[in-house]
Structures are given as C-alpha cells and as structure tokens.
Amino acid sequence: MRADLTLLRTTTFRLALAQAGLVLSLVLALLGYVYFATVGQLAADSDALADQEFLSLERAYAEGGIRRLNQEIVERAARPGPFLYVLAESDGAVLAGDFQQLPALPRQDWERISFDFDRPVDADGAGKGRARGRVGRLLNGPILLVARDLGDTAIISGRITRVLWTVGVMGLLIALATGLVGAWIASRRVEALTNTTHDVMAGDMKRRAPVRGEGDEFDELAIALNEMLDRLERLMQVSRTAGDAIAHDLRSPLTRFRQKLENALEAPPDSIRDREALRKALDEADGLLAMFAAILKLARVEANANWRFESVDVSGFLRELVEFYAPAAEDEGRTLQGEIGDDLVVRGEAGLLTQAVSNLIENALKYTPVGGHVEVRAQRRPDGRVEVCVSDDGPGIDPADRDRAMERFVRLESARSTPGAGLGLSLVAAVARLHQGGLHLRDGLAVGDRHGLGAALVLPAEMSAETREARR
Numbered sequence: 001m002r003a004d005l006t007l008l009r010t011t012t013f014r015l016a017l018a019q020a021g022l023v024l025s026l027v028l029a030l031l032g033y034v035y036f037a038t039v040g041q042l043a044a045d046s047d048a049l050a051d052q053e054f055l056s057l058e059r060a061y062a063e064g065g066i067r068r069l070n071q072e073i074v075e076r077a078a079r080p081g082p083f084l085y086v087l088a089e090s091d092g093a094v095l096a097g098d099f100q101q102l103p104a105l106p107r108q109d110w111e112r113i114s115f116d117f118d119r120p121v122d123a124d125g126a127g128k129g130r131a132r133g134r135v136g137r138l139l140n141g142p143i144l145l146v147a148r149d150l151g152d153t154a155i156i157s158g159r160i161t162r163v164l165w166t167v168g169v170m171g172l173l174i175a176l177a178t179g180l181v182g183a184w185i186a187s188r189r190v191e192a193l194t195n196t197t198h199d200v201m202a203g204d205m206k207r208r209a210p211v212r213g214e215g216d217e218f219d220e221l222a223i224a225l226n227e228m229l230d231r232l233e234r235l236m237q238v239s240r241t242a243g244d245a246i247a248h249d250l251r252s253p254l255t256r257f258r259q260k261l262e263n264a265l266e267a268p269p270d271s272i273r274d275r276e277a278l279r280k281a282l283d284e285a286d287g288l289l290a291m292f293a294a295i296l297k298l299a300r301v302e303a304n305a306n307w308r309f310e311s312v313d314v315s316g317f318l319r320e321l322v323e324f325y326a327p328a329a330e331d332e333g334r335t336l337q338g339e340i341g342d343d344l345v346v347r348g349e350a351g352l353l354t355q356a357v358s359n360l361i362e363n364a365l366k367y368t369p370v371g372g373h374v375e376v377r378a379q380r381r382p383d384g385r386v387e388v389c390v391s392d393d394g395p396g397i398d399p400a401d402r403d404r405a406m407e408r409f410v411r412l413e414s415a416r417s418t419p420g421a422g423l424g425l426s427l428v429a430a431v432a433r434l435h436q437g438g439l440h441l442r443d444g445l446a447v448g449d450r451h452g453l454g455a456a457l458v459l460p461a462e463m464s465a466e467t468r469e470a471r472r
Contacts, residue, residue, distance in 0.1 A: 015183075020175035027171040031164045043132060046148045047112065050133035053083055054146040061138055069142070070096050082149045084117070084131055090141030102135075102145065111136055113147065189218040193225065205233045257284040307349045307434065311462055314344040314386055317354050318378050325361050333370040336361070341379045344386050347462040348435045356431040357388060359424040360455045364392040367453070373445060385437070386461050391444035391454040402441040428457065435459050 061069040086097035103115040114132045133147025199207040209222035264277035322338035329336040364374045406429040429439040437459040444452025
C-alpha cells in the first residue's frame with residue numbers, strides 16, 4: 001500500500017496522468033463531434049420536418065378554423081406515414097388524432113417534445129416507439145401536436161449513443177490504466193537508479209546502474225551515472241594509494257634529511273663539513289618542495305581552475321625547448337634532435353603546454369642510457385589535430401603498464417631507482433585533457449631488443465578565422 005501511494009506521488013505518474021487526461025479529452029471531443037454529427041443531425045432533420053407539418057396545419061386553422069383543422073388532422077392521420085397528430089381543446093381533451101390523450105408535457109408552452117408511445121398491435125406485435133416533434137397552443141386555445149415517428153432512426157440513435165458512452169468509459173479506463181502502467185515502469189527505472197546511488201553511498205563502489213540497451217533517456221542517464229561512478233572509483237583508488245605512494249617516496253629523502261642533520265650535530269664542529277651537510281639538507285628540502293609544488297599544480301590542472309586560453313605557437317616553443325635541452329643532453333652523452341613542422345597553432349595555456357612537453361623531454365632523457373637518442377617530432381595529423389611526440393630508445397614501458405603509468409603517484413619497478421614522485425606523465429595527461437586532447441604511449445625508437453618509448457601529446461588545432469566564420 002505504501003509503495004502504491006509512493007507511485008501516485010511520483011512526477012512520472014503525474015505526467016502520465018496529464019497525458020492520459022489530454023488523450024481522454026481528445027477522445028471525448030471526437031465522440032462529441034460524432035454524436036452531434038449523427039444523432040444530433042437526425043434530430044435536427046426530424047425537427048425541421050415536424051416544423052413544416054405544424055406550420056402547414058397552422059395555416060389550415062387560420063383559413064378554415066377548428067373544423068378545417070380537425071378535418072386535416074383526420075385525413076393526415078389516416079394516411080400512412082411517419083407523422084403523428086393530436087388536436088386537443090384548451091383543457092387538453094383530445095378532439096382528433098393518433099392518441100386518445102396528450103403525452104405528458106414538461107411545460108404547457110414548450111414547443112419541442114420527445115416522448116415514447118405504444119405502437120398499435122399488428123403482425124409484428126405491440127412495441128414501444130419514440131417520437132419527436134412540436135406542440136403548441138393555437139389562436140383561441142386549441143392545442144396542436146405534430147410529431148414524427150423516429151422508427152429505425154431512434155434505434156440507430158440509441159445504438160450510437162450507447163456505443164459512444166461505452167467508448168468514452170473504456171477510453172477513461174484505458175487512459176488511467178496506461179497512465180498507471182507507464183508511471184510504474186518509469187518509477188521502476190528511477191528506483192533502480194536510486195538504489196544504485198544508495199548502495200554506492202553505503203560503500204559499495206562496485207555497484208553500477210542497470211542498462212537495458214533500449215537507448216532511451218534512462219539508459220543514457222544510467223550510462224552517464226556509471227561513467228561518473230567509474231571515475232569516482234578511480235579517484236578513490238588513487239586517493240587510497242596516494243598516501244602510501246607519498247609515504248614511500250618521502251621516506252627516503254626525509255630519512256636522509258634527518259640523518260644528515262643528526263650526523264652534523266654529532267660530529268665535532270667543522271665549518272666546512274657543517275656547511276656541506278646544510279647544503280645537502282637544503283637539496284633534500286628543495287626536492288620535497290618540488291614534489292609538493294607538482295602535486296598542487298596537478299590538482300589545479302585537474303580542477304580546470306581559471307586558465308586563460310590563447311593562441312599558442314607550438315612550432316615556436318618546441319624549437320626553443322629543443323634548443324634549450326640539446327646542450328644538456330649532449331653533456332650527459334645523449335643526443336636530442338627535433339623535427340618540427342611549421343605553422344602549428346593550438347588554443348591553450350602556453351605555460352602548461354611548455355611544462356607538459358618539458359616533462360616528456362626530461363623523462364626521455366632520464367631513462368635513455370648514455371649514447372642513446374631522443375627525438376621531438378611535431379606535425380599536423382590527417383584529422384587536423386596537432387601531434388607532439390617525444391620518442392627515445394630507452395627501455396620503454398610494457399604495453400600492459402602504459403595506462404597505469406599515466407596515473408598519479410604510480411612508479412613502475414624499473415623507475416624506483418631514479419628520482420621522482422610519479423607525477424610527470426599524470427601531469428601531462430591532465431594538461432592534455434584540459435585542452436580537449438590526449439596523451440598516448442607507444443613504442444619509440446627501436447635499438448636491438450629495446451623498443452623505446454614514444455609519448456604522443458595530441459591537441460586540437462586552433463581554427464582559423466575563416467573556418468570559425470564558415471561554421472557560424
């Protein structure tokens with residue numbers, strides 16, 4: 001009972017009931033039109049014929065008086081036909097006609113009259129008849145009634161009326177039933193989504209909304225809800241593992257930081273050694289601050305926090321980056337080359353894009369062995385987007401681990417011996433998403449058994465003024 005009351009209070013039921021009411025109104029309007037176009041028209045035709053007969057007798061009375069009118073009624077009543085006649089005195093006593101007494105009149109001066117009468121007994125037996133006509137009081141008081149026996153017309157009209165009433169009642173019942181069924185189906189779909197959200201709030205992060213595959217708005221809502229829950233689950237998983245990752249990566253520098261300070265305190269005073277210990281402690285502190293700065297920047301990028309986009313000359317800043325990193329790479333025994341296309345322009349935040357490509361170049365140089373090669377390529381793809389790819393001939397990343405390598409605080413076992421917090425690729429991926437693009441990891445420069453790593457930053461190219469105007 002409670003569930004039924006809840007169903008009656010739902011918006012879906014109200015909408016379904018409103019729709020059912022609208023459909024019922026249209027059905028009733030159609031039935032009303034059919035009624036007046038059939039039964040109403042038959043009654044109007046009967047009234048017109050009765051009026052003509054009444055006026056004809058009224059003229060006979062005006063010309064010849066009561067005697068002439070009485071004679072006309074006797075003659076016409078004797079002729080076979082659909083008309084019925086009654087002539088009565090002013091007090092209602094019948095003088096001539098088809099009935100011995102006047103039918104019951106709702107009002108003495110009422111012109112229109114409909115009444116039932118007993119048909120005469122014949123081969124078909126007696127039966128009820130229906131007549132419709134006109135009654136009125138003539139000059140000097142006599143009462144004249146002229147009615148038309150509706151005959152089969154009454155039967156047809158009665159059947160039509162019964163059919164219309166039946167259809168109207170059935171339409172009302174069907175409208176209510178379809179409204180209830182539609183509301184029940186919709187409420188079940190909504191209830192499934194509501195139960196999903198309640199289970200998720202209760203802690204079941206694996207629960208997902210059912211998708212029936214019907215392609216309706218409920219399926220679209222369920223798909224969107226499931227995508228949101230997938231993202232929420234990933235974020236919660238990152239949040240659960242972030243503490244462990246930070247603790248793991250901070251433990252070593254903090255331990256070294258404390259050990260250096262402790263050793264400096266325990267050792268005999270020595271200005272040179274003490275200054276060296278302070279310098280190393282300062283380096284460790286700078287590394288910690290850099291890690292937290294990267295975390296804050298990544299959070300700001302993922303929050304889409306008030307970045308001002310403008311036209312960015314990708315070709316220009318890539319050439320500058322290659323020129324900046326090439327000497328450092330050469331000093332470490334590696335080579336860095338660039339193959340940059342011309343007129344590559346995107347709309348974005350120049351500082352973030354420069355930081356993202358710098359991260360890719362630094363990662364490539366970090367993991368490329370001495371004597372290795374790093375290549376920066378930028379070109380316009382066939383689909384019109386701009387692709388910036390940094391490739392190296394280092395150890396690369398196993399294809400199964402490439403998606404995980406772009407998550408926050410994820411450091412693969414091969415990278416545990418190198419400095420870092422596991423935020424470089426995740427920051428690049430966040431910058432790509434902010435610019436409606438993507439980061440894709442693939443094989444890089446192959447050397448022997450090594451396949452290297454290629455990190456492709458794909459960004460939408462900025463539309464020219466002509467193209468924007470054409471799309472408007």
